[in-house]
Amino acid sequence: MPRKKSLSAAAFTVAEICAGAGGQSLGLHKAGFTHSVAVELDATAALTLSQNLKFPVVVGDVADPQVWQPSDFEGVTLLAGGVPCPPFSAAGKQLGTSDERDLFAWAIEQIPVMKPRAVMLENVRGLSAPRFAAYRQRVLDRLDDFGFVGEWKLLNASEFGVPQLRPRFVLVAMQADDMRYFRWPEPQDRTRTTVGDALHSLMAAGGWRHADAWREVANDIGPTLVGGSKKHGGADLGPTRAKLGWARLGVDGKGVADAPPSKDAPPPSEWMPRLTVEMAARIQGWAEEDHYQFAGRKTSQYRQIGNAFPPPVAKAIGDSIRAALLHEGEERTDLAEHADLHDPVYRALARSENGLSLDELVANYNDGSVAAVQQRLAALQRDFELVTVQDGETERYLLGEFKGFTGQSDHWRHEMLAKHSNRVS
Template sequence: MHVENEQNPPAFTVAEICAGAGGQSLGLHKAGFRHVVAVELDETAAETLRQNLGAPVVVGDVADPKVWEPANYADVTLLAGGVPCPPFSAAGKQLGTSDERDLFAWAIEQIPVIRPRAVMLENVRGLSAPRFAAYRQRVLDRLEDFGFVGEWKLLNASDFGVPQLRPRFVLIAMAAEDMKYFRWPEPDGRARTTVGDALFPLMASAGWPHAEEWRRLANDIGPTLVGGSKKHGGADLGPTRAKAGWAKLSVDGRGVADAAPGPDALPPSQVMPRLTIEMTARVQGWREEDNYSFSGRKTSQYRQIGNAFPPPVAQAIGESIRAALLREGAPRTDIADQTDLHDPVYRALSRSEQPLSLDELVAAYNDGSVAAVQQRLAALQRDFELVIVEDQGVDRYQLGEFRGFTGQADHWRHGVIARERNKIS
């Protein structure tokens, strides 16, 4: 796919951060958005973007002002991105703000700089876990500070014709007058696409006589593709559990093949086939008509695909954003002057000028359990400073600084990025 730059500025523009190889980018293009800039750390993925999007691509750490100036893209329609997943992934250590790759909070701080009409940020399901309730609450509260209303939703790619589950946790935010017209996309109504149906033409393309037999065996959606990072992962389909899931669909997940099975290849009951790069792209939601090519060697290509946001999901969300900005449909009545409450303990602490006791926090939590509040405090303390003061024999809690990176010039993240630039993805 190649999209020519238009001479006249399009009505719906997007600045995309952490753009990867362009899964989200392609979906947004199909939804009617055009890039004014795409920022990506990995040079090979950036080359993929250049080859396929025809949009300005900037290479480097998105939080480095020497790489790009967000203010130069003020008043873009949409600020979008798939900020790095490892800080929140259950497959990792869920370090949150202690992971140098955490850019979610930084991205939120760009809203008053770029002044977009809408924001779309996606990440792994792990960000929806109780561990990050305070983190999410801070995001929503910062959005409120900027005059935006934010909503989170967990979407499964399999609901949009993609032959894998791939749950993604998506944040959409707009001003209230636009947000009341936003509705999350519904499943497209088509029968769920199985791996066998999606990949049969490719499996049969080199003359494998057992392709139809394999199609019948691969009669379900696949596990989530795991692209890994420069620190971990290679050209295979993921950790042990993922490989076992692929084996149930008669796919050998221990590597990626260079070509589809040929006329002399054994039946899948004897030797399970491996997926090619083109097949993994199809599993991730790229379609034949996209005519999309990936730069680099096989491991890099697979990593780009495995870490991508499925284009059909991005397209569906993009169309919902576009409809909201056009004020299509009847306005919603369920978002009037309120945002979802993810962590009442954080909310109480952040809005109190005085330290609060456990009893006061229990009352704010509406849970009636000291143990539940203590669990919240323990999780909160991983991403925020928590000051405990004794007042007449009673411990009181006061919220300190957010530990995360929001653009501070003296933050420890800068040193890590400088030392390990070639290992971070």
């Protein structure tokens, strides 16, 4: 892939896919990026984006060529996105390529089309699980095919001033001569912002006399907000375990309030307030000075917030990408060492034309046990076709087609979206 022209500090553009309500968008703006386009499936979230950030927003399925043409944005500095998380979420069924919302592999295939200088894609922690090792390895191998070096990193939002843990698994990729200058952002808030400190002024906005006492109860970071989807979830703070975590901080997680506590509301020893939409946004990292307004009704607003990428985390990564593209700082000398091997079984099969026996696969796997290799093969079969052939008395494994959606015109995803478009989010 040919190198792009040198960038001036003011020339950073971004095309963002699956943009949601704009958590990542806002953070990237604060890092100095300007949107050329954003694409979002949900019309209400798209309205939130366009009303707040004033850039071109396209509404519809990002993989539908009738909605937009990625080639129209060739040469954009950054391809970014928060592709849907349910395919990888432990709160769901971790269907991976069997989930019509899986767009990670499709996004990677846009690199030779759009020719960006950098890529930033984020998802839930579940994508880092052993179940998806072969999936991750395929992503890295495709990046290599396109002349890019990719790195994954699990980042906790609480380390960047956000009052919830919210671990996110982030992929950043660039060409090697740029990636040598990329360093993951360092934690910025070692004392951590607590829920009480973040929300005290909002809890007191209705004159609640016990807001100070509540702040003392809410003296830790919160569980990860769960926005849910059109298939599952509503305006509450998540599953039972999350609600229990919120209860320990003096918050009723069974719903979202229309207003802060009134002046005469009971003390936190007797009663737990619910978060308002504005409070949920503050928990997710939107600041008062952002003056951000969410379109739609309360459930939609909360879902937009709960599914967002925290703006402070997006800004921190955006700052690191920008510095790398400007070749700021010292060159890294460890880049080759960071070329992680996520799944040696997949890698061995992908490089073999005639297939490999179980013994040969064991020799390629650092665990060195038959049981471990068989477990990897079982996981691999969920996202790839796996064929077995007899070679005399030896059974050999051949890696077949990737089951995921990469843009195929005949993929089953198209029929699923045509039938159930109102349930996909």
